[in-house]
Amino acid sequence: NNVNADEKVYEIGTDVTFPPFEFANDQNQYVGIDMDIIRTIAKNEGFKVKIKPVGFNAAVQALDAGQLDGVIAGTTITDERKQKMDFSAPYFKTGVVMAVGQNSSIKNFQDLKGKRVAIKTGTAAGDYAKSIQKKYGFKTVTFDDSNNVYNDVTTGNSVACFEDQPVMQYAIKTGAKLKIVTKPANGGAYGFSVKKGHNQELLKKFDAGLKKIKSNGQYKKIVAKYLGASA
Ligand code: GLN
Structure with missing residues (x-):
């Protein structure tokens, strides 16, 4: 429809298979904690995502080359990576x-x-x-x-x-x-990432969206869906 036609589409890189965070289901659709988090945040904050399951190292390289807008791939937030990437607030301990x-x-x-x-x-x-x-x-x-x-x-x-x-x-x-x-x-902990100094509006939307799903129960539901309610 006309409203959604104006929504920006961000290309988001992820791993090929890193369950329970990202993996292809029986219908060959990408599911998992990361996939549900990014899609739920996109829906709530009014943007679209195109998921590119290119592999972990490939996603990090493509982000640095400016070929992706963001990466969500169970990426551990590290000081070394902060030289080249800006991270969201942490969303899962590892x-x-x-x-x-x-x-x-x-x-x-x-x-x-x-x-x-x-x-x-x-x-x-x-x-x-x-x-x-x-x-x-x-x-x-x-x-x-x-x-x-x-x-x-x-x-x-x-x-x-x-x-x-x-x-x-x-x-x-x-x-x-x-x-x-x-x-x-x-x-450490996992964070969503963009190339350092780039796509700052996307990073802000992710952080705002993460805050929202943590307070409204959607985050808890997503984790429980893959790990059970006790996780
Ligand atoms: N958390 C690990 C890292 O950031 C592994 C990520 C992955 O393999 N998808 O290096």
Whole structure:
């Protein structure tokens, strides 16, 4: 209709598969906590979004190249990223955990000596693994997609992987044959992002919208839909 025709359409990058935050459902539609948050905020604040599931690292690169208006991809807010990105208020807590095969005897970082560890390109969990790699003497292998990271462990090519706690817990709950063996490290939170100094009106609308859905119960409903009411 005429009113909606005037609404601005923002191109928003996201990951290919990072459940429960973004993933394709049976109808090949992108759903998840991030998808519901951005769509609900867009609806409430009067703008439109076009979701581009290009992958996590690709989305961050495309944002920096000015090819996307924003990114919502379970992106951890870090000081390093703040050099190139402006972040919204935090909307979900996270931390980095190590997971191993269900029957693995690996219990800690010391047990990784001389072994191979699977990580994901350009991620906070991958950076954390690399930061302790020398100390504990393990090798890393990198994948662009979380599924390939988990598969490298379940097939036995790698002995462990590093991933965000909420995402690893959800993957295990939904069938990944892995177990978490460490407490969360490098605690932080997810934020929506734009390229530094760009799309400030979009960032403001997101922050205003986030505040609104946190106070009117919509945020709680979204999280409960994917994680249950106790989350
Ligand atoms: N939270 C992690 C990061 O920001 C991973 C994000 C992702 O893989 N989609 O690096």
